[in-house]
Amino acid sequence: MSDLLQGKTALVLGIANKWSLAYAIAEAFRREGARLFLTYQGERQRLTVEDLAEAVGAEKTINCDVTLEDDLTRLTETLDGLGHLDAVVHSIAFANREDLSRPFIETSRAGYLLAQEVSSYSLTAVARAVRPSMAGGGSLITLSYLGAVRVVQNYNVMGVAKAALEASVRYLAADLGPANIRVNAISAGPVKTTSARGIKDFSQVLDGVAQESPLKRNTDPAEVADTAVFLASHLGRGVTGNVVYVDAGFQIVAL
Ligand code: NAP
Numbered sequence: 001m002s003d004l005l006q007g008k009t010a011l012v013l014g015i016a017n018k019w020s021l022a023y024a025i026a027e028a029f030r031r032e033g034a035r036l037f038l039t040y041q042g043e044r045q046r047l048t049v050e051d052l053a054e055a056v057g058a059e060k061t062i063n064c065d066v067t068l069e070d071d072l073t074r075l076t077e078t079l080d081g082l083g084h085l086d087a088v089v090h091s092i093a094f095a096n097r098e099d100l101s102r103p104f105i106e107t108s109r110a111g112y113l114l115a116q117e118v119s120s121y122s123l124t125a126v127a128r129a130v131r132p133s134m135a136g137g138g139s140l141i142t143l144s145y146l147g148a149v150r151v152v153q154n155y156n157v158m159g160v161a162k163a164a165l166e167a168s169v170r171y172l173a174a175d176l177g178p179a180n181i182r183v184n185a186i187s188a189g190p191v192k193t194t195s196a197r198g199i200k201d202f203s204q205v206l207d208g209v210a211q212e213s214p215l216k217r218n219t220d221p222a223e224v225a226d227t228a229v230f231l232a233s234h235l236g237r238g239v240t241g242n243v244v245y246v247d248a249g250f251q252i253v254a255l
Contacts, residue, residue, distance in 0.1 A: 004233040006033035009083060011130065013039045013064065014091030014143075015052055019193045021143055022091035024221035025228045026056045029087070032229050037082065039064040039075070066092055066122035072129040085133035087232035090126050090142040093119035093195055095158045101200035104156040112157055119161040123168050127176065127183070137180035139232045142169060143224075144185040144243060146251055154200040166243050173241030182240035184231050189219030189247030214249030 010029050014022040015038055030036055036058040040049035042065055053061045062078050064071045079085060095115040099107050123142050130140070146152060147159030148166050166185055173183040190196060190205050199205075210218050227246045230236050245251050 002032065004032040004229055004235065005029055005087070008033075008086035008232065009035040009037070010087040010089065010232060011037045011039070011062075011079070011085055012058075012089045012091070013066070013126065014089070015040070015049055016045065016194050017048065018052065018055075019191075019221075020091065021188060021191060021193065021221055021224055022089060023052060023056070024225040025089050025091065026052075026058065028222065028225035028229050029232065030057045032233070034087070034232075035059055037062060037079075041065045066125060067117055069125075072125055076129045076132060079130065079133040082133070084136065085130055085138060087139045087141065088126065088130050088134070089228060089232075090123050090140070092122055093143075093158065093161070095119065095156075095161070095198075097198050099157040100154050100198055102156075104160075107157045112160070115157045115161040116164060119158060120164040120168060123165055124172065127172050131176070131179070131181070134181050135179065138182070139236060140172070140176070140181060140183045141228050141231050142183075142185045144169075144187045145190075146187060146245075146247065148187070148243075150251075152205065154202075158199075169243065170241045177240060182231070182236065184236075184239060184241070185243045186224055186227050186231070187243050187245045187247060187251070188224045189213070189250055191219055191221055191224075209248065209250050212250065212253050212255075213247070214252065217248055219247055 012026045037060045038058045039062045064075045096111045099111040144162045147155035148162035169185045224246045
């Protein structure tokens, strides 16, 4: 522990279980001394996230489905009484399973809009909801994937949503920079999580990365988490509008 986040408060959205990238980030934030709040998506997840909050030493859990304006308004109100927020982690995505297994051209209008709403628009909605608590400065971090800029088999509609997410990072960074709020994405290499299991033939992607990446291995969630610590801390103070790859170097490889 090096106390990089000592005296800072962070909100982490997107913990489903211990395998979630957001959970690894929450653990690393606590290790570095941050005060922590977590969100959960509806009653279905409340008890699970309350248990995980206790395990990781988070102070508070807040109900927030990012597609619901009422939840986002309540998030703003709840945060209002909790002091200054230094870091927010948006680690949220969703697409229909069938859209992650058939040709992209078959994507339905509803499936496309759903993926965009949950996985991309929600970053902007969350940024607006947390901005009052971040007045004076902070760091907003989201999670992206290589499928935003390259064609990855079966990633399909989620790749298009991640492209919009990365563009949103740049526009939000420009909007919020004058308030000293930095906005960045971490583009993580593939990790076996609940969301990732929804992508057809995902284990082949893991095998391919382990064979072909410069570091000849897959990504450890702890590596993603340590990059989030850097971005949330004083060390990242000059970095905004960026997509930082934490992927064992796979993004530079061509066959
Ligand atoms: P995960 O554990 O399944 O996390 C996804 C989270 O999104 C879950 O907590 C889920 O909540 C939440 N979510 C979905 N819809 C929501 C909504 N309407 N409101 C609030 N929360 C909602 O999977 P993960 O892999 O850690 O994913 C986290 C982020 O990392 C995603 O943006 C993903 O695209 C990105 N990423 C993952 C990988 C990878 O290979 N795993 C690689 C690069 C980037 P519920 O469980 O309650 O539905």
